[in-house]
Amino acid sequence: MDADTILPNLLGRLEKYRQTQTQGTFVDYHHPEDLKELLALDDHEGTRDWQHIFEWVEKYLNYSVKTGHPGFVNRMWTEANLPSIVGEIVAAVANTSACTYEAAPVATLVEKYMIAQMLDMVGFESGEGQMTTGSSNGNMIAMLAARNSADAKIKSEGLFGRPALFAFVSADAHYSMDKAANIIGIGLDHLVKIPVNADGALDCAVLEKALADVMEHGGIPFFVGGTAGTTVRGAYDSIARLLALRSRYPFWLHIDGAWGGSVVLSQTLKKAYMPGIEQVDSFTWDFHKMLGVNLMANVLLINNRPNEFARVCGAGDNSYIFQQEQAEAVDLGSSSLQCGRRVDSLKWFLDWKFYGRRGYADRVERFLDLCAYAEKVVNNAPDLEMVVPRKSFNVCFRFKTPGHIDANVFNLALRTALHQEGLALVGKAYVNDILVLRLLITNPAFNESAVEQFFDTLVEKGKTLLQRHGS
Ligand SMILES: *Cc1c(COP(=O)(O)O)cnc(C)c1O
16 A cells, blocks of 8 residues: 555545444443553554554544444534535645644635634624634633733733632533633632522522622622533523623623534524623634534634734744734734644634535524424433423433432433443433433434434333342
8 A cells, every 4th residue: 555545545434434323333332441452552663554554543433432323412512514524634634733824824814704704693893703722722711811801910910919800600610610710820719609590590699799799808800701501401691691790890701602602603592592692702612512513613702802812812922933024913823822723714614614604503493493302202201300491402301210219320320331332322410419311412413213212222221220220
């Protein structure tokens, strides 16, 4: 095999993998020690033999999780959209870094074009945006921007000898907020977790008291992070109520829409779930979750603050790389926290061109309908129950157990059995100490009968386990 035949050979294998992804079990599961042996990672070093390379490829594909399989409903992503796969392959072959215009002219313009589309769609009239490495990073940069805007001297002088800064999120906010508090130097104790109400949304009355309390004690409430679609329950914090609080307290209002922010694509869902989004200070969401772009594809938008990204993220002497001489700064890297930047924009752009906003909106609306259908199936199934009512896309349910059996232990065992037998991988989480199974639908091939099939498989396995338990 010579180098000229490698790509056609590879594409043939990938096409076969893609077409058979939905068949059989979703994973050939092995415990880590057994898999290590099967993979024989020590073999074949330095052979320059393409045959060996393809053996590794086959091993990778054989033992990986088939995320396009209907049993894979565990996480917030699925098999990637085909146009984005095309973009990913092209970007890999034409390997470059999207940090300067001279090294990445098309990627620079494509990213700027896509950001402009997003700003327009969200309604940030004089906004700016950037692709980051994910919403965790988007949340962190937003918190960093809020920190620096609370006190312009912090960027040069640090947090030493200043009034304490406090950030606020709901108790159900994503754990990346805790990481952000650690990274930007305010400390985990200064990230205040506000309880959620019965709907799973941030309790704004409690938030207001907490804001007032911090001010009274000389602290600065510099950041409030609302969530559009919480990771576990799918709750949307009230943007209108957070905006009302922002008019009275000096905080930056960020919305984390990593999961549920995709509703902005649909005019009707945007109005229903995120009214007021055009007035917040920043907003992040992932195209690699509900929308199916290859991992990672994220965007962070900042409202009403020209050049904020450069002010917040820029530091150090980078004149060796960026073109300060040019009247109009064209280098995306100069306002990024990264130096090298993956070309994540091309796959995103190709998807956008292929489906258009309408195509994406249809997909999100369809997922919501399917989730409503799934909730109905649970409510009609004698062996299942919803743990909390569905707020949007997340279906949090469990298998009902007789009184003498610990429901958490049983449902965890059920989940593990489904996983290790390759039948289905469903999410799990805790709501008020109750273990919930969490169905997330992000696969565009999913339909009503796939929903039924999923629950049928789960109920059948649950009954078998229950019988074994009783005997
Ligand atoms: C998934 C998720 C994140 C993290 O996003 P990454 O892109 O994986 O870093 C942040 N917030 C919420 C609400 C999420 O669901």
